Amino acid sequence: LATSWTEIWDSKASDFIQYADQIVASRTSATGGIRWKEGDTSATVISTMPKLEGLELYRERMFGFGPSNTATETALYWSDIITTDAPTGVYNWNADSIIYVGRGNGQYITGLVAEYNSITIFKHASTYSFTYIALPEEGTMTLIQQGIGAENRECIAAYQNGYIVLHDRTLYKFQNNQYAPINAQQVRFEAVGEEETYAKNQCV
Numbered sequence: 001l002a003t004s005w006t007e008i009w010d011s012k013a014s015d016f017i018q019y020a021d022q023i024v025a026s027r028t029s030a031t032g033g034i035r036w037k038e039g040d041t042s043a044t045v046i047s048t049m050p051k052l053e054g055l056e057l058y059r060e061r062m063f064g065f066g067p068s069n070t071a072t073e074t075a076l077y078w079s080d081i082i083t084t085d086a087p088t089g090v091y092n093w094n095a096d097s098i099i100y101v102g103r104g105n106g107q108y109i110t111g112l113v114a115e116y117n118s119i120t121i122f123k124h125a126s127t128y129s130f131t132y133i134a135l136p137e138e139g140t141m142t143l144i145q146q147g148i149g150a151e152n153r154e155c156i157a158a159y160q161n162g163y164i165v166l167h168d169r170t171l172y173k174f175q176n177n178q179y180a181p182i183n184a185q186q187v188r189f190e191a192v193g194e195e196e197t198y199a200k201n202q203c204v
Contacts, residue, residue: 008036008043015054015153017062019090026052028067035091048093050077054153056112058119061136062090065101065109065121073108074100076121078136101128101141111153113163120177122150122165129177144177154203166203 009025016025022035026049033049036042051072052064062079066072078097080089101109107123121128126149132139148167150156155166162175164182171182 008040009034014052014067015064017055017057019057019062024055024062024091026055026064028053046091046093048091049079050075050093052077053109054112056114056119058114060090062093063112063114063119065112068108068110074103074123076101076109076112076119076130097136099130099136099139099141101130102126102143107149110150111156113156120144120174122156124151125149125167127174127177127179145179148172148179152203 011027011029013025014028016023018024019035021037023037024033024035024046025043026033028051031047031049031051033046033052034043035046036044050064051067051070053067055062055064057063060081064077066075066077076099077093080086080092080094080097082089086092101121102123105123105126107125109121109123111122113120113122118129118131121130125147126143127145129142129144130136130139131142148165150165151167157164159173162173165172165174165179172179173182
């Protein structure tokens with residue numbers, strides 16, 4: 001069986017999600033993302049998308065967070081929604097659709113998780129919950145845990161009715177906005193052999 005690959009974007013994607021029949025991808029190297037579906041000869045550019053480290057879909061909107069080691073490393077962005085007047089509104093991002101998460105604590109956002117009624121926002125050493133009723137700009141940001149977060153996006157894994165999160169070499173079960181340690185002894189990470197190009201320092 002012959003297999004072939006088709007490049008749909010010449011940028012390195014930082015993350016991607018599916019919306020309806022479209023794949024939506026972001027990048028950190030420049031503003032602008034893309035959307036693409038099977039059968040398209042080329043991707044459609046989303047010029048209004050900001051630089052994003054990660055993407056998540058919640059309540060028919062796309063949410064994303066800024067890249068680490070930049071001025072927007074604590075920024076949470078969101079897109080518009082589809083309406084009768086804007087049938088492609090979910091792919092539009094406005095410059096003022098942004099909120100900063102714990103901007104003064106010196107920690108960057110490492111991951112987002114869409115829950116039933118909220119978005120959980122993981123930072124390097126803290127965890128927040130963002131909720132809203134109708135409009136994100138009228139939402140509420142709540143600190144739910146200080147001192148525990150996720151080392152990076154790969155340190156958050158869905159498990160049963162919650163998540164497994166790695167922070168400071170300790171695994172936690174995160175459920176109902178509560179952390180419970182799984183391992184009593186910290187995991188010791190050591191480099192073994194030659195490092196690979198795509199190796200991850202820590203992941204779950």
